Every structure is written in structure tokens, then in C-alpha cells.
Amino acid sequence: MALSRTFLFVPGNHARRVEKALNADVDAAILDLEDAVAASEKVATRAAVVEALQAPHRARGYIRINALDTEYAFGDLHAVIARGVDGIVLPKLESVEQLHTADWIMSQLERERGLDADSIELMPIIETGAGFAAIQALCTSAAQRVRRLKRFAFGAGDFCLDMNLIWSGDESELHAYRSALVLASRAAGLQAPVDTVWVRLDDADGLARSAVRARGMGFQGKLCIHPAQCDAVNRAFSPTEAEITQARAVVEAFKRAEAEGVASIRLDGAFIDYPVAYRAQRVLDFAAQIDAR
Numbered sequence: 001m002a003l004s005r006t007f008l009f010v011p012g013n014h015a016r017r018v019e020k021a022l023n024a025d026v027d028a029a030i031l032d033l034e035d036a037v038a039a040s041e042k043v044a045t046r047a048a049v050v051e052a053l054q055a056p057h058r059a060r061g062y063i064r065i066n067a068l069d070t071e072y073a074f075g076d077l078h079a080v081i082a083r084g085v086d087g088i089v090l091p092k093l094e095s096v097e098q099l100h101t102a103d104w105i106m107s108q109l110e111r112e113r114g115l116d117a118d119s120i121e122l123m124p125i126i127e128t129g130a131g132f133a134a135i136q137a138l139c140t141s142a143a144q145r146v147r148r149l150k151r152f153a154f155g156a157g158d159f160c161l162d163m164n165l166i167w168s169g170d171e172s173e174l175h176a177y178r179s180a181l182v183l184a185s186r187a188a189g190l191q192a193p194v195d196t197v198w199v200r201l202d203d204a205d206g207l208a209r210s211a212v213r214a215r216g217m218g219f220q221g222k223l224c225i226h227p228a229q230c231d232a233v234n235r236a237f238s239p240t241e242a243e244i245t246q247a248r249a250v251v252e253a254f255k256r257a258e259a260e261g262v263a264s265i266r267l268d269g270a271f272i273d274y275p276v277a278y279r280a281q282r283v284l285d286f287a288a289q290i291d292a293r
Contacts, residue, residue, distance in 0.1 A: 011036035089123075
């Protein structure tokens with residue numbers, strides 16, 4: 001499974017910023033055709049983002065198209081389903097019908113252009129009340145019928161606007177919705193979702209707390225809107241040296257216990273059984289994946 005800790009948004013019509021984002025220390029860059037691009041430049045930007053993704057780069061490259069209920073969505077998909085594009089980010093997904101429509105269009109374009117079936121990912125953003133009302137159906141349908149969909153993302157900015165919520169510093173008003181997305185994703189067998197952006201660029205401490213909070217709630221990564229945010233997000237969603245050391249001690253101690261026919265032990269005052277040992281092994285595997293990258 002590819003690392004998905006940091007997804008950095010960048011306006012698709014700013015070539016220099018696009019190049020920097022694609023070669024930054026992020027797991028993926030999202031070249032934007034939606035909110036960050038003025039209506040007068042949306043059509044012209046389509047070819048530019050595809051060209052950027054067909055040049056050598058470090059991070060995985062996604063393109064955020066405009067929502068399906070806009071006049072731009074079909075033209076966006078028709079222009080950007082191409083070799084070199086790793087994924088499509090679909091904003092404001094609200095129904096199973098929309099999900100199947102996007103998947104069907106992408107499948108026809110892949111076939112027409114000689115691309116492998118389902119080779120381009122689809123990562124929808126849930127960012128309206130209607131989207132959350134349909135979250136269980138969306139996750140279930142994605143797992144059963146949309147092979148290209150690995151994970152969902154959460155978009156709190158539009159969600160708070162839609163629901164008339166006040167987005168506070170501690171984000172307590174988002175807790176139930178984050179939990180619902182994590183639960184529905186897990187129940188359907190999808191990857192853990194990706195958390196919302198942090199919009200307060202002058203509050204690095206708030207960003208760090210938000211990222212740690214999201215990791216603790218079961219998210220695997222976070223959307224970012226500025227390169228300066230990515231280092232803190234990478235750290236928040238990566239195991240610390242202390243966590244790796246502890247995990248290694250747990251795995252080694254449990255292996256010794258298993259060899260002696262014991263499946264529950266105490267280590268440094270903590271109870272260790274299979275779930276704890278499995279979690280420790282997961283930490284070590286994830287750390288090895290980060291090192292390999």
C-alpha cells in the first residue's frame with residue numbers, strides 16, 4: 001500500500017508551484033482544477049496539469065477536477081484521463097449514482113486511450129451533509145463495484161459551510177463526522193480515509209494538534225494547502241523513534257513468549273497479547289515502508 005500521509009494541493013495553473021509540489025517531500029501532490037483556479041483559466045489548465053504529470057517527478061500525482069454537477073466536470077475528465085496521471089480527486093461527492101458515473105466515464109476513457117483498466121485511482125472528497133448522509137452506501141458501493149477507489153477524503157471547509165458549523169480550533173464539532181467516515185471505510189474494507197486541510201496558515205501548533213488528533217481517530221493522512229504544512233503532517237502520521245523502539249521490544253518479547261507456548265505477557269508493566277503484538281508489528285512495517293521511500 002502506497003504511503004498516503006501527505007496530499008499537497010497546488011493550483012494547476014501555476015507551473016513553478018506545480019513542479020515544486022511534485023518534487024517535494026510529500027506522498028502525493030494534487031494539481032487543482034477546482035477552487036484554486038479561476039473560471040476563466042479552468043479549461044486552459046487541463047492540458048498543463050497533464051503535461052506536468054508526464055514529466056519526471058517524485059510524488060504521486062493527482063488532479064482535482066470540478067464537481068460532477070458543474071459545467072466543467074465532464075470536460076475535465078475527458079482532458080485528464082491520460083498516462084502519467086495517478087489519480088483523480090472528485091470533490092463534493094454526494095451519491096452512489098455520482099460515484100458510478102465518475103467511475104464509468106473513467107473506465108471508458110481508459111479503454112479508449114489504451115490504459116489498463118482501473119489504473120487511475122479515484123479519491124472522492126466527502127464535504128457536504130448529503131455526502132455524509134450517504135456515507136455507508138458510498139463506502140459499501142465503492143468496495144463492491146469501484147475497484148479504482150482505495151480511500152475517501154474529508155473536506156471540512158465546504159462541509160462547515162454546507163452545515164452552518166463553526167470550525168473551531170479544537171475541531172470538536174467535526175468529531176462525529178470524522179468518526180463516521182473512518183467507521184464506514186473500515187466496515188467496507190477500504191483504506192483509512194485522509195483528513196481535511198488545516199486552513200489557519202499562521203497556526204502551526206494548531207495544525208500539529210489537528211494532525212495528531214486525526215491520526216488518533218484512525219485517519220492515515222491529511223490534505224495540505226501549503227508546503228510548509230507537510231513536514232508537520234508527515235511527522236504526525238509517522239511513528240516516532242520511541243514508538244519504533246517500543247514496538248520492536250513488544251514484537252521480540254511476544255515472539256519469545258509464543259515459542260514457550262504463552263500468548264499473553266507483561267512488558268514494562270503493560271499487558272501484551274495478540275492485538276498489541278499485531279499493532280506493534282504494524283508500526284515496524286510502516287516504519288520500514290517510510291525508510292524505503
